[in-house]
Amino acid sequence: MTGPGPLVGDFRRLFGRDPEIVARAPGRIEVIGNHTDYNGGTVLGAAIDRSVWVALARRADGIRRMSSGLSGRVVERPASDLARLSGPDSWVNYPLGVLAALPSFGLRSPAGFDYLASSDLPVGAGLSSSAAIELASGLAFLRAAGEDPPREMLVRIGRHAENNFVGVPCGILDQGVSGFGRKDRLVFIDCRGPRFDTVPLPPGAHFWIFNTHTKHALVDGMYAQRHRECQEAARALGVALLADVKPPVPGTLPEPQGRRARHVVEEIARVGEAVRALEAGDLLAVGRLLTASHRSSRDLFENSTAELDFLVDTLVALPGVYGARLTGGGFGGAVMAMTDGGFNDARAAEAAASYARRFGSKPGILHARTANGAELL
Numbered sequence: 001m002t003g004p005g006p007l008v009g010d011f012r013r014l015f016g017r018d019p020e021i022v023a024r025a026p027g028r029i030e031v032i033g034n035h036t037d038y039n040g041g042t043v044l045g046a047a048i049d050r051s052v053w054v055a056l057a058r059r060a061d062g063i064r065r066m067s068s069g070l071s072g073r074v075v076e077r078p079a080s081d082l083a084r085l086s087g088p089d090s091w092v093n094y095p096l097g098v099l100a101a102l103p104s105f106g107l108r109s110p111a112g113f114d115y116l117a118s119s120d121l122p123v124g125a126g127l128s129s130s131a132a133i134e135l136a137s138g139l140a141f142l143r144a145a146g147e148d149p150p151r152e153m154l155v156r157i158g159r160h161a162e163n164n165f166v167g168v169p170c171g172i173l174d175q176g177v178s179g180f181g182r183k184d185r186l187v188f189i190d191c192r193g194p195r196f197d198t199v200p201l202p203p204g205a206h207f208w209i210f211n212t213h214t215k216h217a218l219v220d221g222m223y224a225q226r227h228r229e230c231q232e233a234a235r236a237l238g239v240a241l242l243a244d245v246k247p248p249v250p251g252t253l254p255e256p257q258g259r260r261a262r263h264v265v266e267e268i269a270r271v272g273e274a275v276r277a278l279e280a281g282d283l284l285a286v287g288r289l290l291t292a293s294h295r296s297s298r299d300l301f302e303n304s305t306a307e308l309d310f311l312v313d314t315l316v317a318l319p320g321v322y323g324a325r326l327t328g329g330g331f332g333g334a335v336m337a338m339t340d341g342g343f344n345d346a347r348a349a350e351a352a353a354s355y356a357r358r359f360g361s362k363p364g365i366l367h368a369r370t371a372n373g374a375e376l377l
């Protein structure tokens, strides 16, 4: 199901009336800046033309009925009940986490409502479907409650839900890019502020996503472990955040904290170089930085996998590919490639076929275009 059209029809069939509010929020590609966000660093991302849509109509009886195109089930609970769910209904924790976060930001939440979410964003591919549902839900809830906070607050509400309700200690990248995305531009975030900005994407640059459909069984635990190792490294270096360290990282740290710190500190430097190369329209240089970022993930941050490494190596050997890297948290998920306009479905299929020969299954392929950030429709 894609777009607000089918969503409205489905809403009518499910709840027997029209939605009052429809909101959309896009997924994102992490272009460069891997695990820099929660270390106070900088990062570049792109909102893509794949989204989560939320339709909502208020109810006077204080009951919340929530459904998604994914499960087809309706979760029904009183507005007073904000307990986490597990099993097939656990997707509800994203909108519930947003509702639970609103009071911490001094904002009202709507009491009863009917709610339907749908998505054309692959889930579990590292394209931040969770941030997209948080932001689309947040926009819908805020409109329903008559609140209109600044965009930056919407982004922080999404992250708050993820950190405190869903329980993933992520940074601001995913929600920031979903919130501040703009067509034909990349989102630049200085995560310490956070401060959000955009830089133009030079014409002729294309993004292709290759989703391995693999996910490390312990991916959330591994993410949290890397977060901890970064904090330990910062403490040992006597700084609050690794972003305070200028390269080179002193060789005095124990391992693996030393490797983690080198990755983050050098990656922040690469983000700065990538911004300068983008401004100069030098896509070859941007591509080299992307591939260098991947090698650093592989060797220093150790959040890559054999599948992701194989795809990167295969892609960078193909004509038209400027660079490639894992995108997002790592430990599975997707690889993104930045290519010229000559790279096409046939080339992408070639990469997918060599992957299938090696790993026995084809990766999902997506030629993603940049898109605008979250919006009410």
Ligand code: GLA
Binding pocket: 030, 033, 034, 035, 036, 037, 038, 170, 171, 172, 173, 174, 328, 329, 330
């Ligand atoms: C995930 C997190 C982000 C960021 C990336 C790695 O996508 O949600 O906050 O840390 O991993 O850069």
